[in-house]
Amino acid sequence: MAARRTDAAMALAGAAGSLLVSWLQGANKLVRSGGDSDSLMRLVQVRDLLAGQGWFDLVQLRMGLEPGFELHWSRLVDAPIAILIAAIEEITGDGPGSEAIAAYLWPGLLLALSLYFTARASRTMGGAQAAFPAVVLALAALHFMGIFVPGSFDHHNVQLALVLGMASALLGRPGSAGGAVSGTLAALSLAVGMETAPLVAAGAAALALCFLVSGHMERLTAAGFGLGFAAAAFIVTLVTLPPREWASVECDAWSGAQAGTAILTGLGLAACALVPALCATARRRAFALASLGAVTLVVALVAFPACLADPYASLDPLLKRYWLDWVSEAQGVLSLFAGKPGEAAGYFATPVLALAFLAWCAVSDPASRRNALVLGAMIACAAAVSLWQVRGAIFSVALAAIPLAALIARARALSVVRGGSVFTLLLVFAWLVSFNVVWNMGAARLADLLSKAPPAANAAAGGDCNAATDYTLLSGLSPATVLVISNLGAAVLANTDHRVLAGPYHRNVEGNLAALRALASPPEAARSMAAEFEIDLVAHCPGNDETRTLSEAFPSGLLAALSNGQPPDWLQPIESGQASNLEIFRVVRGH
Numbered sequence: 001m002a003a004r005r006t007d008a009a010m011a012l013a014g015a016a017g018s019l020l021v022s023w024l025q026g027a028n029k030l031v032r033s034g035g036d037s038d039s040l041m042r043l044v045q046v047r048d049l050l051a052g053q054g055w056f057d058l059v060q061l062r063m064g065l066e067p068g069f070e071l072h073w074s075r076l077v078d079a080p081i082a083i084l085i086a087a088i089e090e091i092t093g094d095g096p097g098s099e100a101i102a103a104y105l106w107p108g109l110l111l112a113l114s115l116y117f118t119a120r121a122s123r124t125m126g127g128a129q130a131a132f133p134a135v136v137l138a139l140a141a142l143h144f145m146g147i148f149v150p151g152s153f154d155h156h157n158v159q160l161a162l163v164l165g166m167a168s169a170l171l172g173r174p175g176s177a178g179g180a181v182s183g184t185l186a187a188l189s190l191a192v193g194m195e196t197a198p199l200v201a202a203g204a205a206a207l208a209l210c211f212l213v214s215g216h217m218e219r220l221t222a223a224g225f226g227l228g229f230a231a232a233a234f235i236v237t238l239v240t241l242p243p244r245e246w247a248s249v250e251c252d253a254w255s256g257a258q259a260g261t262a263i264l265t266g267l268g269l270a271a272c273a274l275v276p277a278l279c280a281t282a283r284r285r286a287f288a289l290a291s292l293g294a295v296t297l298v299v300a301l302v303a304f305p306a307c308l309a310d311p312y313a314s315l316d317p318l319l320k321r322y323w324l325d326w327v328s329e330a331q332g333v334l335s336l337f338a339g340k341p342g343e344a345a346g347y348f349a350t351p352v353l354a355l356a357f358l359a360w361c362a363v364s365d366p367a368s369r370r371n372a373l374v375l376g377a378m379i380a381c382a383a384a385v386s387l388w389q390v391r392g393a394i395f396s397v398a399l400a401a402i403p404l405a406a407l408i409a410r411a412r413a414l415s416v417v418r419g420g421s422v423f424t425l426l427l428v429f430a431w432l433v434s435f436n437v438v439w440n441m442g443a444a445r446l447a448d449l450l451s452k453a454p455p456a457a458n459a460a461a462g463g464d465c466n467a468a469t470d471y472t473l474l475s476g477l478s479p480a481t482v483l484v485i486s487n488l489g490a491a492v493l494a495n496t497d498h499r500v501l502a503g504p505y506h507r508n509v510e511g512n513l514a515a516l517r518a519l520a521s522p523p524e525a526a527r528s529m530a531a532e533f534e535i536d537l538v539a540h541c542p543g544n545d546e547t548r549t550l551s552e553a554f555p556s557g558l559l560a561a562l563s564n565g566q567p568p569d570w571l572q573p574i575e576s577g578q579a580s581n582l583e584i585f586r587v588v589r590g591h
Helices: 001-024 037-050 075-092 095-126 129-146 155-171 176-192 196-216 216-240 258-274 282-303 317-322 333-339 341-364 366-388 392-418 420-435 434-452 468-475 485-493 509-520 523-532 545-553 558-561
Strands: 481-484 537-539 571-573 583-586
Touching: 001 129, 037 075, 037 485, 075 095, 075 216, 075 258, 075 468, 095 129, 095 155, 095 392, 095 537, 129 392, 129 420, 129 434, 155 176, 155 196, 155 341, 155 366, 155 392, 176 196, 176 216, 176 258, 196 216, 196 282, 196 366, 196 392, 196 509, 216 258, 258 282, 282 468, 317 509, 333 341, 341 392, 341 420, 341 434, 366 392, 392 420, 392 481, 420 434, 481 509, 485 509, 509 523, 509 545, 509 558, 523 558, 537 558, 545 558
Parallel strands: 481 537
Antiparallel strands: 537 583, 571 583
């Protein structure tokens, strides 16, 4: 109990320190989003929920073609944020102020949870001396990763906290309680977003392998995981899906397909672990687990084969080229090495080092083999996902802090026992290589030294229209439909009462295509589209990367004309008398 209190105190102190640094730096995504459209859109969804939108109604009415489009996000994230904002407003009586306070409290609480789970898991892996290094390493990685910056209402920080909790419970003492907690958190992470599906599958597969090999020792853990996973999947389905959608199939969100598969596999794993006829011998366990895997695969192939394919295969080629290929989190880590070697090294180096240490532990220490297998499977899976989409690195870097803290603890023990400068240097070296920010800075500096080209100027600095103040003029205008690049769609919704066509969401295909074609078409053709889609205002941000990219790709288009300072005569500039990075034009009808 004392260890738990110590870990909780370190986690709270670390989270408070991170928020304090962010406050001193003026980092707040509600003030300056940094391009995090998802956090702004989440806040819009929460506001809609508080304003009376139905619990099961996820349609965003102010984005896309009329009457809007349905987001694939979960109310499981909207609900606690809404409750927090409502509770603060009840106390303070200040609506905007309650959002500002929640902007700090929500990511702070999630960061504290993440640090706590990391410390607990590191104690299991490396003993009491690993807890403090784990908090330090995780805090450094997560702070600079930016997913816990004030105003981070996006769901990735929720998923990370749940995955770290799942890993911590799996690494604990074998038993039904730890297994049930792990299975419950695994199912919740899937309900929040399907990005964690590979991680959950890797952790469950590693646990199943441990059960196959060790039998009775892992029996209760496997049973607890299966029952917790199935029960949580069932409850989540009741809470988040209306009865008419219990048999639905959605590949990008929690639906009847995911719920049915989760309940099937969870109960199946529990049966494999609890039924004596299925678990008495290694051969029987192997047959039972193989049969469960085969049944699950057949169900997936028959019931929802499309979900096993490339999720973006059917995306319009125009959107893929001029939207998806420019979304940073949809790119792989390897693709970053050419343009951002420091960022790529920061994402990949510590997970690889962690996997190497876990492999050494598995070979040299039979007592740690089980936990090395479970944690190694999850880190390897997250690292593999990051090769395809960089969002996987959020999980691999955070999970890597657990074994690397154990590495530092071992180096410290050697330094204490052996003494001398050599082992002291070894401890310092262990600390340095365990910080992903060291790899980031080192690789970036090396790339600069090897490159003959001068460093590129950041043309968008201060002019990318990611600040809330850029929308002051627009917010004062009567609600209308605004034509704007997809990067800024969520910002318009969060800072004004207007609606937009485009936003960086793959379900908004028609709205994104309409906006892209209007901006890329010659001004006269764009004029007809503006009438067709009832566009009243056009917002132009010269310093945004998307603006420059589309202007260069379509030099005769409307966006290029605006960027060249040559607006067509059917667009009337709206002046405010105040400096702003966002230019606003009113569509003149019948001109």
